[in-house]
Amino acid sequence: MSDPSPLLTDLYELSMLDAYAADGMDDIAVFELFFRALPPGRGFLVAAGLEQAVEFLETLRFGADELDWLRATARFDRTFIDSLAAFRFTGDVDAMPEGTVFFADEPVLRVTAPLPQAQLVETRLLNLIHFQTVIASKAARMVLAAGGRQLVDFGLRRAHGAEAGLLAARAGYLAGFDGTATVAAGRAFGIPLFGTMAHAFVQAYADEATAFRHFARSRPAGLTLLIDTYDTEAAARLVAALAPRLAAEGVTIAAVRIDSGDLGAHARAVRGILDAAGCAAIRIFASGGLDEAKIASLAGAPIDGYGVGTALATAADAPALDCAYKLQEYAGLPRRKRSEGKATWPGRKRVVRRHGPGGTIEADTIARLDEAVPGEDLLRPAMRGGSRVAGLPGLEAARGHARRALARLPEALRRLDPGRAEVTISPGLRALAREVDRALAERLARAAGLA
Template identity: 60%
Template sequence: MHNDDIATSPLLTDMYELTMMQAYFDRGMNETACFEFFVRKLPLGRNFLVAAGLEQVLTYLESLRFSRGDLDQLACDGRFSDAFMHSLENLRFTGDVHAAPEGTVFFSDEPILRITAPLPEAQLVESRVMNLMHYESLVASKAVRVALVAPGRLLVDFGLRRAHGAEAGMLSARASYLAGFTGTATMLAGIRYGIPVYGTMAHSYVQACTSEEVAFEAFARSQPNNATLLIDTYDTEAAARKVAALALRLRPEGIVVKAVRIDSGDLGEHARRVRAILNGAGLTEIDIFASGNLDEYRVRDLLAEGAPIDGFGVGTRMNTSADAPYFDCAYKLTEYAGLPRRKRSEGKATWPGRKQWYRRYDASGIACGDTLTIECDCQDGTPLMQPVMVGGKRLGPAEGLLAARARTVAQVAALPAALRTLDPAPPYPITVSVALMELAHSADELAGQPRPS
């Protein structure tokens, strides 16, 4: 199986989705179900989250089908009846999808995706839908924090080489761009998603040449309009002086050294010394780009101490969301056969029904609170869940990544100032409506659970 085949295969799921489908089939349980994806609790250190991954979910749902090979593999497993297997031959996703658009800021218990479909279809897609929504939202929520502390700086995704697989490398480039990064170093992500691509050089290139001078000049001549030279292979400041001499010598030929990159050591101190060397040669136009185990905290600290760094390459700590590598997220049944459903499990209770949530803004346009309610209960504010797919078909063309990126900027700018810092902030106010609480009581009574006193 090729990577693209794996990504779209209905067998990219947990076994229990299929065994439940067999049980549903045996009992004729095919009525309409609603499932919602949400995060139960914000990770420590996160004041808000950013929704991402919807585009990949819709593409997956559109292409959902069992190939002959998929069915043959299932038949070999021996756990599924011939009649059930036959029912899978023409299975397609025929349901509806409501979602908060990509780039929407959200908080705990606020659904960012709802799938309404015949129960077996909605159940089958659970694992892959969670996989896509969780990962891209995780990375976008990390990347936006880097963008917040480095406004106006060049920010490049450097994450492919330590990403947890090929798809993670691609989707982290997409999610970070959605969240405000300038571009990526991953070529295929640039081509596939229309993201600007940036590249410099590796230490191996410098080491393979007979000297730094030879390496720098050869690279500048090879990339006369896009030369960023890596200067910390041996002695950073000595290399900066070599770059200065080279840049002055090449300038009459129209060859431009665009930037230098520092990837090790005390990045702030090296940047200050390199800046002084370049400025002393009259080369104020050459930028300084830094990389090497960076995250939002390190970028914040470097800029706070006045390090003259114009751009950052951020990789491992972002695309693994190293300080918060997962969300406590869920995809839970909220309605079946027209009746509300919810969990009452300790620490994992859910709200029933098809939900909508509204965001209120003050006179200056700053978000001041959300209301979580049921779909038919209108509240003050802007509703965030929107229909995006009906009967298994999109309601419109795929939204461009630039639109989602612009939405992220606008949504984050509308947050209270305290939430836009890296410091812990007072929780954003979320109100649960009376209508939703009453529906929860109804769901409990239907399940034979007593109403709380």
């Protein structure tokens, strides 16, 4: 992926940096990124987007043309703009590895860096982590619903822009999809590519039989024929008749695709037609308006795989989550936001997971970083001194991590109407919040006395 401009940010990030520079505010700050709540129908989320976040932080630079444009706006102090020429991210990042299952309020990523650096990166980090996490979480539900049947991303044409389509393919693959139809995702991320044919191809020929023969001879590898352009069952009979003739030419029909109508009923009829003709090896692939609920409803149908588009690439039922990036510490002192309905827990934190029998996820605890809590730490080093740590997992490793994480979900969280995970706040973190509140009250009282 090409590096986006550092101007792909909110105006207030630059406004705050200008003000920080004027006041010499450059001590170490700690920000944490988390999701405040799970949407209805979600029992968990799947962390994704860390690879792109790290790439963004490693390559963040202001070019001469961007600095010239900022000067021309006359919005900022020129000395401040000049200083941006040397801007680099030099901080540390700790994060949940991609593919980690997590829950509401748990820090997914922590940035520790000089305040201006940690502040500027807020908007793009949220943009990258939020989107892929939304898609990976949706994809994971489809993976669970599919029960091991093939899943392919068909979502590019309905995605909200080119980058969204590309990253949706990545997030879906990370969460357990088998591949994508998006060619650029195959090039960028090494995701397996799958494709069939469009109805237009069939319509362009005088009849289906001719269309099928020409496509088969042109594209014999992994051949899948689309059979619902006119009459699904009639086309299935054509395929059954054509299969031995093509086999004599060394061409094997791998699958047929059904893209409309009652997918379960059509699949049962097509399976009967193919089996009766000795074509039991031809698989049935279904697409057309599918989501996890529809996939689950087709569990008893003879369908071997699914193509999913809109519901995946737009996470249609929950396209946006309440994701935040908040200051937790500055200049060595814990900080806490007290806004109504949006209060945060102060300081640097751990997320510690306890597992039950067979490795099943049992409960999580959010605790102070220096607090002794037994269990597995979910936040791991991702960057140190502005560079990624050695051995930061890539996409295939993240995919394996997601597969293991989903296998460890308790049954109550695997359902499409899930229960809620047990997440507790540690005594040490609650005590720290009380200390921060007392200190804030004292400062406010002193300030009021000076007013």
